[in-house]
Amino acid sequence: MIRWKQIWGLMVLLATAGAAVSIHAAEFASLVSAAKKEAAEGVFFVSITQPNQDKTYAALFDVFKRQFNISFEYEWQAHQQDYYVRVIAEAAAGRRTPDVISGSPTNMIALDKAGLLEVYDWNRVFGKDMPRVTEAVKRNMPSLQGKSLAHFDVIYTMVYNSKLIAAADVPKTLNELSASKWQRKLVLNAQGSPFNTLGIVLGREAILEMTRKVKANRPLLKPGAPQVVAAVAVGEAPLGFGYTTGAEVEKAKGAPVDWLPLKDYVPLLQQNLTVLKTAQKPNLARLFAAWMVSNGMDLQEKMEFMGRATARGTRTWQRLNDVSPKAQIVEEKTAEETALRAQLTTEITKIFTQ
Secondary structure, rough: HHHHEEEEEHHHHHHHHHHHHHHHHHHHHHHHHHHHHHHOOEEEEEEEEOOHHHHHHHHHHHHHHHHHHOOOOOOOOOOOOOHHHHHHHHHOOOOOOOOEEEEHHHHHHHHOOOOOOOOOOOHHHOOOOOOOOOHHHHHHHHHHOOOEEEEEEEEEEEEEEEOOOOOOHHOOOOOHOOOOOHOOEEEEEOOOHHHHHHHHOOHHHHHHHHHHHOOOOOOEEOOHHHHHHHHHOOOOOOEEEEEEHHHHHHHHHHOEEEEEEOOOEEEEEEEEEOOOOOOOOOHHHHHHHHHHHOOHHHEEEEEEEOOOOOOOHHHHHHHHHHHHHOEEEEEEHHHHHHHHHHHHHHHHHHHHHH
């Protein structure tokens, strides 16, 4: 009798699971159908900082359209940091806003405070067909769960000119950056990255003290991470605290540049994708956003070297783990850490520029 109860229980469980899969499959199919209808009703508006090359956009949309048998026109707009203020103002005025937009946690929090984000169950709708969506959902801080998806990481590492310095001589720990041997040989971002991020784990006073020590070596200061990498690539200095994507782009152009992560810390700045409440094509936008952070990442990593440090099995993840398997990944995980990073940005910039 007990055995028959167990068998019956298993049958009920399997039937329930099958019904859940059927419901999810139907919901996904319904979303794709709605996306196709929206695609025929005008231009799909995407505002994403990276990818930022026309050939990448074309390749991504070509694969996406073929996979879901959708045809549409699109507008792809790269934007500056002040664009979010404009989007919030335009939404309040009832004007057109992007269907999909990218940004850092700071930007996502600003959009959320303006009432432009809403919770969506990405895993329920896309988890079966695009399983990599799960990791993109989990990477978000609690206040943004379900409201945005982790897209790619700006991964800060040592970037070096292989004609001016050997890989074996590249600093392996954060403290090594303050050594006198790097006097006028280190390029840094004058705006504080990634020291501002490292302050999350080291604390405000410790990171400000380290900043002062590094400043004493008279580093070359540049206005942003891309400029740091470019300076190393052309030989202004042998070493820079740059980022993986920028180094890979320069390397692909033939520059004698490469990157190595520190052994103790890998600071990064997560970039997210989100669908605004004001999106004119919400179903197409959600389908595209989910695809971009899952199936579409392979093409983005191949063409523009984008990746997530925590996406297991990818080329970026593999290299980080091969070189620095014990390094601590440092990123914003709470709204409080985002606020601390913003405060440190101001303070570190002041130290570097005065």
